Amino acid sequence: MGTTTLSEAYRDHPLHLRHIIPLDFGSTPTVPESHVWPHSDGFSSADISGDLPVVDMRDPDAAELMGRACETWGAFQLMGHGIPMKLIEEVELEARRLFGLPAEQKLKALRSPGGATGYGVARITPFFTKYMWHEGFTIMGSPIDHARELWPHGYQQFCETMESYQKQMKLLADDVMRIMLKSLNISEQELSWLANKNLNQYHTTTAPCTALQLNSYPSCPDPNRAMGLAPHTDTFLLTVLHQTAHIDGLQISKEAGPTGSTWVPVRPANGALVVNVGDLFQILSNGRFTSVVHRVVVNQTRRQRFSVAYFYGPPADFAVSPLLSSGQQDQVVVPRYRSVTVKEYVGIKAKNLDKALSLIKI
Numbered sequence: 001m002g003t004t005t006l007s008e009a010y011r012d013h014p015l016h017l018r019h020i021i022p023l024d025f026g027s028t029p030t031v032p033e034s035h036v037w038p039h040s041d042g043f044s045s046a047d048i049s050g051d052l053p054v055v056d057m058r059d060p061d062a063a064e065l066m067g068r069a070c071e072t073w074g075a076f077q078l079m080g081h082g083i084p085m086k087l088i089e090e091v092e093l094e095a096r097r098l099f100g101l102p103a104e105q106k107l108k109a110l111r112s113p114g115g116a117t118g119y120g121v122a123r124i125t126p127f128f129t130k131y132m133w134h135e136g137f138t139i140m141g142s143p144i145d146h147a148r149e150l151w152p153h154g155y156q157q158f159c160e161t162m163e164s165y166q167k168q169m170k171l172l173a174d175d176v177m178r179i180m181l182k183s184l185n186i187s188e189q190e191l192s193w194l195a196n197k198n199l200n201q202y203h204t205t206t207a208p209c210t211a212l213q214l215n216s217y218p219s220c221p222d223p224n225r226a227m228g229l230a231p232h233t234d235t236f237l238l239t240v241l242h243q244t245a246h247i248d249g250l251q252i253s254k255e256a257g258p259t260g261s262t263w264v265p266v267r268p269a270n271g272a273l274v275v276n277v278g279d280l281f282q283i284l285s286n287g288r289f290t291s292v293v294h295r296v297v298v299n300q301t302r303r304q305r306f307s308v309a310y311f312y313g314p315p316a317d318f319a320v321s322p323l324l325s326s327g328q329q330d331q332v333v334v335p336r337y338r339s340v341t342v343k344e345y346v347g348i349k350a351k352n353l354d355k356a357l358s359l360i361k362i
């Protein structure tokens with residue numbers, strides 16, 4: 001699944017153990033100083049006209065609607081995606097089973113310092129002075145090695161569920177990608193790895209880079225002082241996200257006129273998946289689509305929240321550069337970003353986080 005070469009990009013940026021091991025949330029009655037965030041920017045979100053657009057994939061106008069949503073919001077809620085609810089529920093159940101294990105058991109599947117997969121805090125942690133109220137588990141392809149550590153005699157169900165979900169997500173993300181390109185009037189032939197369905201999908205140089213991220217935001221004794229996941233953009237082309245029903249937390253940043261931006265809550269909509277534009281799509285679309293800044297606040301009702309993010313990008317060695325739409329072929333369009341391989345960009349992001357996109361700008 002394109003993991004070998006991408007893992008190399010992470011290996012070049014090893015992390016300190018204090019930036020990998022999560023707090024033992026189960027035995028923490030108060031929020032420790034290390035996890036207290038200043039909240040001068042207010043954790044509650046301002047009212048803004050309108051919610052995140054909802055797009056049904058079966059809508060004949062889906063391309064236009066997705067395009068408009070990606071330009072103005074950098075995200076949308078996706079309906080009619082065809083992923084069986086039963087599979088989504090099973091993934092969430094397995095995530096609950098994993099994060100419900102005792103801390104010392106979870107640590108057996110800890111991400112290694114230069115590793116990309118396994119149990120640990122969010123990768124963005126070293127860029128902030130405070131820790132987040134969050135624990136995660138990253139999967140690329142088969143999670144069997146880590147799952148065996150967690151459940152020596154009961155890892156099969158977890159592995160089967162995660163592999164089957166990733167297969168379905170891959171097909172869905174391919175389709176969403178095609179529709180998003182159509183909305184930009186860009187031919188999918190420009191992306192060899194997307195256009196050529198006959199390529200061996202398991203060959204690392206031609207398969208998209210993908211990862212599945214399970215997130216847990218444990219019940220918090222003082223939700224107003226903690227931060228679930230600090231503001232960030234996703235690195236790849238797009239992210240397909242499932243979030244626990246009825247539990248708020250995800251917020252996206254939206255321009256709100258001359259006064260700057262405001263946080264808009266993305267409430268779990270029945271059966272919908274959230275699609276986010278990532279940095280590489282901002283580059284590919286020459287800035288027409290916005291890589292959306294988002295964060296997760298800790299749920300006020302003290303219920304544990306889960307989310308499952310599927311990150312989807314081109315093959316690791318693919319050079320991403322702004323693509324022209326067919327209507328622009330004979331016009332002079334100034335590229336706003338230089339060409340960058342996926343692997344190189346992952347490295348730049350690992351070192352610079354929110355400055356990464358501006359370093360690619362020309």
Ligand SMILES: O=C(O)CCC(=O)C(=O)O
Pocket residue numbers: 213215229234241243249250294296306307309
């Ligand atoms: O938990 C969420 O809703 C968002 C997760 C997220 O942004 C991520 O994993 O990158």
Ligand SMILES: [Fe+2]
Pocket residue numbers: 232233234294
């Ligand atoms: Fe994210």
